[in-house]
Amino acid sequence: MKKIIILFAHPALQKSRINKVLLKDIDQIDGVTFHDLYQAYPEFDVDVDKEKQLLLEHQVIIFHHPLFWYSTPAILKEWQDLVLEHDWAYGSKGEALKDKLFFNVITSGGRREAYSLDGHNRFKLRTLLAPIEQTANLCKMTYLPPFAVQGTHSIKPDEIDNYREKYHLLLKSLRDDKIDIEKAKKLDYLNDYYD
Numbered sequence: 001m002k003k004i005i006i007l008f009a010h011p012a013l014q015k016s017r018i019n020k021v022l023l024k025d026i027d028q029i030d031g032v033t034f035h036d037l038y039q040a041y042p043e044f045d046v047d048v049d050k051e052k053q054l055l056l057e058h059q060v061i062i063f064h065h066p067l068f069w070y071s072t073p074a075i076l077k078e079w080q081d082l083v084l085e086h087d088w089a090y091g092s093k094g095e096a097l098k099d100k101l102f103f104n105v106i107t108s109g110g111r112r113e114a115y116s117l118d119g120h121n122r123f124k125l126r127t128l129l130a131p132i133e134q135t136a137n138l139c140k141m142t143y144l145p146p147f148a149v150q151g152t153h154s155i156k157p158d159e160i161d162n163y164r165e166k167y168h169l170l171l172k173s174l175r176d177d178k179i180d181i182e183k184a185k186k187l188d189y190l191n192d193y194y195d
Helices: 017-023 048-057 074-083 130-138 157-175 181-185 190-194
Strands: 004-008 032-036 060-066 101-108 147-150
Touching (some): 004 048, 004 157, 017 060, 048 074, 147 157, 147 190, 157 190, 181 190
Parallel strands (some): 004 032, 060 101
């Protein structure tokens, strides 16, 4: 059984109807650790040793966050700057995260078609996440495509429930080693794994 850590970053969770549903009962899934970074570090005073220990204890690492200006909320950038130290996470001696699975769970106001070469945002979501993908590669992790809930301003409640079910199924499948990683790596979105 793989242990999964969700590094969650949303500075206004109380306003996010989508994430509230996605996270419902997530802490009830065996093997999943939910870690709300804004709750843990409201002053951005990240406990580096604690965070490193959490990473060492888990085999799957997830950044779960809204897409802010084509990137992560500020606390996740701060977390990366402090926790992913040279010769620990990367560098000639940095092998602490080697072979761990890593991906993003993203929510965005723009629909999936807005994140295409012909779309409003001019780039695929995976392209916009390239700096995070390269960070994972530098740390010798296995990067998977994002799981994304898009078009959040107009999504209907039953659609949100469907995303929640897929997300929770994905977590359980990763935990139980029931995902074909090579197949998953070829997708644009992990959402499509079961389609």
